[in-house]
Amino acid sequence: MARDLFGTDGVRGLANTHPMTAEMALKIGAAAGRYFRRDDERTHRVVIGKDTRLSGYMFENALTAGLTSTGMNVLLLGPVPTPAVGLLTPSMRADVGIMISASHNPAQDNGIKFFGPDGFKLSDEAEMEIEALIAGGVSPVQARNIGRAKRIDDGLHRYVERVKSTFPAGMGLDGMKVVIDCANGAAYRAAPEVLWELGAEVIPVGVSPNGTNINEACGSTKPQTAAEAVVAHGADVALCLDGDADRMLILDENGAEANGDQIMALMAARWADQGRLNGGTLVATVMSNLGLERFLQAHGVRLHRTGVGDRYVVEAMRAGGYNLGGEQSGHIVMTDYATTGDGLMAGLQFLAEMVRTGAKASTLARSFTPVPQLLKNVRFSAGQAPLDADSVQAAIGASEAQLDGQGRLLIRKSGTEPLIRVMAECEDDAVLVEAVDRVVAAVEAVV
Structure with a gap:
């Protein structure tokens, strides 16, 4: 069916x-x-x-x-x-x-x-x-x-207590200035409360939902407002959540972004050193950067890739007994603590590393240098199947041949929007752009 x-x-x-x-x-x-x-x-x-x-x-x-x-x-x-x-x-x-x-x-x-x-x-x-x-x-x-x-x-308060319990005992955020961007979404009450109770000076962004402004010029997909708040307030770091707070990205003290791949790299290396990374494996999707894979190999950690979607990450984690996984988009799954991605919990793990090491966010958020990656989306209408067109398949074949030995190409339909996503990675920027644009143009011609 x-x-x-x-x-x-x-x-x-x-x-x-x-x-x-x-x-x-x-x-x-x-x-x-x-x-x-x-x-x-x-x-x-x-x-x-x-x-x-x-x-x-x-x-x-x-x-x-x-x-x-x-x-x-x-x-x-x-x-x-x-x-x-x-x-x-x-x-x-x-x-x-x-x-x-x-x-x-x-x-x-x-x-x-x-x-x-x-x-x-x-x-x-x-x-x-x-x-x-x-x-x-x-x-x-x-x-x-x-x-x-x-x-x-009291459901929200039960959740708040659970999130706080994942922060290392005896450690606090006293003296740390944290911007928290809640995207005018589901965590607009919980996230500032957790950070304040752990001792941080909290600078809230996106905490005034009105029913129509969720993810509007704020949150993990539009972090510019939070970046401006970091600079204006001299904050140490920002945590940017999305509308339902199951994913997060980091902004360092300069307002620069770090996505889920960088967060997973930091956590996987740290957990491996502590002997708590089950199976010595991180689970991530096919979208995660090749630079992450190389970084993990250098640290003796295996990368297990899945299809796109945090549910598929979790399924692979449960099947293999692994306890850390996630997506480049910022879903970080820690099955020691939660059953799905939790942006706030992941953010606390990053803050705990800042406290433990005394390092700045900019240092911890740059574990590896990403391989240049380009992603473009093409919207299509209901009933269309652009990937089935011969012209699109020919363009995909040509781009795959061009990238052979230099990078990789990934084409997929979005599971949440009527979009064809065209992504490629390659050290050569000119080849990267040409490979992606060839496929995008072919899809656009069909739709």
Whole structure:
């Protein structure tokens, strides 16, 4: 069966446009309720969190209606980071966790992603079964078995305490000036609170959500405002989260960026030295820079690559027993602490290294020199399959031949947006640009 609704990270799209409509959310809720409510003799629970998008209210109510119609009891967390849902699902003995968020996408988008009772994201197989239930229709329970809904007031504070517990005991952030950019998103309360309680002088950015300004000129995808705050306040470092706070990038004391590859390099080398990197392996995606791979090899660490999407990173980590992985985009997964990427936890690990070593952020955030990498996106319309065109395949073949022995080419469809992503790495800038532009031009000609 084809996956028509679920992408690489749940269901996502423009709010009030298929598939992100209230009607579809109700059907998704009912199907998920039927899928997870397998034992009629016990209480069944689902926890629902959301980010700060205006459409979150609509989807929260629609999902609740669908879930309660199948007998599920719904626990509503309100605005919390995505990793909080992963944490609280098993903690609250829930059958399923749901996060309503489109992550780093603009405010008009939204999404629905699921966590199983163990707090990990659902497998492709589970999502396909839910899709089949949506297509086939779900019968509601009898009136006496309809579920209840309840607001949970302390879910955010449970998460805050869990995040703080990952910071080394006996260590604090006293004397450190930290800019925290919350992208006007789900962590706008939790992240400043964690840093302040650990002793930092906190300079908040993106902490005034109004329903329509999530990720707008702020956050991990647009860190310029945070960079200006670093310079203006003479801050030591900035942590920039995305809309649901499951990913993060670092800005050093000069406002310069360091992405997930640099953060993973620092952590993997440090954990390997401490003997705590399981299997001597870091798990990352095919998008991670070749420079990271070379750096890890020099430190005796193996890089295991997966497809794009933090869920695939986590699946590989669980299959191999590894405890550190992530994406270049800033998802950092530490299964010793969390079941999914957690930008705030990853940021604390970086801050802990600054405290431990006394080094500046600019030093710690430059573990390796990246191989020049170029990524371009081409948008396409529904129903189009540009990668199937002979002209596109010919262009890909020509670029692969050009890069042979010098670098690599990666072409893929985005799992969250209607985009073809064309990425290449090569030490020769001219060859790099030519290889990417050749494919981009071929795709554009088709779409």
